[in-house]
Amino acid sequence: MEHRAAEVEDAPHATWWTYAGIDQTFDSSRINPTADLLGVLHDYAELVPADLPAQLTSTVLERLEAAADDLNAFRCAVMLGAARRLPEQVRARVAGVLAAGVHRVVNVDPAAWPRYVLQPLDVAPSPRSTLAGVIDRTAIDANLDYWINGLPADGAWPLTWSWADSDEMAWRQAELDGKGHQIVERLTVLREYGRI
Structure with a gap:
């Protein structure tokens, strides 16, 4: 295990993604990214040990319910809830977590959207989304307008986080990758809402 920890620490990464002190940093990775990964395990259940998704599901759901007001936990709950092959009873429980926390966690104030917050479209990327x-709807429309009107001339929305202070050269590449992912994600959302 120590060898793996050294590999993690030596690779370029954000300051908050460290192995050292993981219990304090991410509460042993209880939610982020565990909930997202659980969704993937359900979607590709035939590729993992048969009992693994079921073993993890109840624990992840309990932890999601306990951390439902945390921005990152909420984002992970959204991703888990979007898993294609999630059992319906699990999907219903995730939907309950989302419905209970959405108005506390999602920021509908356009003045806050340049900062690291959950925007309406982050949790309702389609009119068919659980939280749409x-x-x-006025907050969703305002968020669509914000994205369209805020697109810089270079065609890439700015990211709302950075770890350039810990490794500027690695961050340059990570920023390009992050912006590329965000472009695809946002264009998909704009298409879902009929804006492109």
């Missing part, structure tokens, strides 16, 4: 009917 829960979030006020």
